Amino acid sequence: MKIISIYALFAVLTLTLIVIIDVMAGISLPASLHSLTTLFATTTLQEAICITIFLLLPFIQVAVHASKKRQSRRKPS
Incomplete structure (x- = not known):
């Protein structure tokens, strides 16, 4: 179970890093979160x-x- 929690932690950290970089680049927080949802909608x-x-x-x-x-x-x- 430890490895699953590590994978979950990495996933959360990765998504957080993506959002933080978007916000630092000048994209608003709701727009950054929306870009994540549209990313998976177009697969x-x-x-x-x-x-x-x-x-x-x-x-x-x-x-x-x-x-x-x-x-x-x-x-x-």
């Missing part, structure tokens, strides 16, 4: 699939790691 299906896969990778990694730990606990050594 194609293939791009949306790639984005979804990369967003799901941390969850898949945690699930695989957890299942390997359970299997190693069940095997008597």
Whole structure:
């Protein structure tokens, strides 16, 4: 679960950095937030699939790691 929280923290920091840079460049805060929503509204299906896969990778990694730990606990050594 730690890795998922790290990925979430990185996502929040990245979006915050994008908004801060826009505001420093002279774009208003609502316009900057609106540009983020329109960015994702114009993606194609293939791009949306790639984005979804990369967003799901941390969850898949945690699930695989957890299942390997359970299997190693069940095997008597």
